[in-house]
Amino acid sequence: MIQSRLRDIGLLLVALVGASGWFVSSTVLMEELPDAFLVLAACVGALAFALALAGVRRTFALLRRGGADVYAALAGGAAAFAVAPLLVLSQRASDAPPGTEVLLFTTSAWALIACVAVYAVRPRPRSSIGFSASLLGLFGGLVILANWERPSSLSPFVRFPEQHLIMLVAGVIFAAGAYALWGASRRLTATQTAALATVAAAFVALIAAIPAAPSAMGALPRTWSALLVLGVFGALLAIGWIHLAASTGLVGASGSLLLVPATLTGLSILERSLSVYGPDPIQWEPVLAGIALSVGAVSAQWLTLESPATVTPVRALARSWPVRVAAVATLGLAAASAVTPGITVVVAGAFGEEYRAAWVMPGIEVAVGWLAIGVAALATTALLDAAAGRRRSAIVAGALAVCAPLVYPMIANTPLRTATKWIPADVSQTLGTEYARITFAAVLDPVRVASIVVSVAVAIVAITLAARSRPDAVMSEGTP
8 A cells, every 4th residue: 555655656746747847848949849849749758658668569459459448548648648738839929828827727727627527527426625625726826826926927817818718628628638548547557548648649749740840840950959858758747647647546646737836936946056046036935835735735635535435424414404504604705705805906107107006806816815715615525524424535624624724824915916907008017117016915804714714613623523433434436
C-alpha cells in the first residue's frame, strides 16, 4: 500500500513537471513557430517515450487487433493531447490573453472540469469531496495568479472573454479525452493505453502541422533544441497523466494541474535565490496563502482517493430536516456573500487633467468571496458524508473547511480582476505607474463573516458525527 502510494506521488510529480514545463516552453516558442509544430513536438516526444516503454511491435499488434478499448485510447489521446492544446494555442498571442489568464484557464480550470466530469458521467451516490476540494484548489490558483504582481494582469472574462470561453471548451475536450483514456486503462494496461494515445495524438498533430511546414522551416535551425525540451515535457505530461489517472482516477490526476500555479511560483523562489534581481513584484503573503490552499485541496483529494463507505449510513440523520436546513443555509449564505461588498477600489490618474474613480467590488470578484464559497462547499460535503456514512471523507472535508478560513486576513484585499471596461483606455494602460494608481481596501462584510462562521460550525458538527461513528465495512467507491 505504501509503495503504491509513493509510486502515485512520483507519477503526480512527473505529470506536474510536464504540465509546468509545457506551459513555459510553449509560451517561449509560440512566437517562433506555428502552433501545430509545438503540439507536434510534444506529441512526438510523448510517442517516443511511450513506444520505448510499450514496445513498437506490441503497440502495432494492438492497433491491428482493434476493439472498443483500443479505439477509446486512440480517441482519448487525440482529444486530450492534440485537439485541446491546438485549440488553446489558436487563442494565444504574445501578450493576449496575459499569461496569468492562460495559465488559469488551462490548468486549474481544467482540473475542476475533469473532476466535474467524474460526477456528471457517473452520477451514483458518492462523496463530492473531489469536486469541493478542486473548487478550493482552483480558488488557490486564482489567489496565486492574482498576486504575481500588482496591479495584476489577471482579469477573467473581462478583456478576452471569447478566448477564455474557448479555452474552457478545450478543457471539456481534454476532460472527455482523459475520461476515455481512464476507461481504456481499465481494460488495457496504462503503458499500452499511453502508447495508443500518443500514436493518435502524434498523427493528429502531424496532419495539423503539414500546412504550416513551409513557414516553420526557417525557424527550426535556431529552435530545435528548445523543441527537444518541449518534447520531453510533453512526454512527462502525457505519460505521467495517463499512468496517474489509471492508478488514482481523474480526481487524483487533476492534482497535477491544480498545483501548476504553485509550482511556477516555486520556480520564481529558486530563480531569485540563485540570481540577483531588482524589486520583487510578487505579493508573497497572499501568494503563500494561495499555495497553502492549493496544497490542502490536493491533499484532501488524495487522502480520500480510496475513501470507502466506512460505516453504516445513518439513514435517520441523512433524511432529517436539520441536516437539509444546515446544508441549504450554509450554501445560501455563501451565495449571498457573492453579491455583498468585498473590496473598495480607487483609481486616480493625472493626464493633463485629474481622473478619479471609486467603486465597490462584490464578493464574486474578490478572493474572500470565493473563499466563503469554497469553505461552504467543503462544509456541506462533510455534513452529507457524515450522514451517509463516509467517515474518512467527512473528516477530511470538515478539517479543510475549518482550516481554510485561517488565510482570510492574508487575502482580504486581493481582487480577482483589475481591468474594467468603463475606465478610459489611457488610464487602464498606465495603472501601476506614476501616471495612474489603483488601490484596494478590504471591506469587512457581516454576511461573509456569518457565512464562514456557519460553515466552520457545520464542519465541526460533521467531524464530530463522523468521529463518533463506528467502522463497519471497507468498500472502494471505484470512482474514476
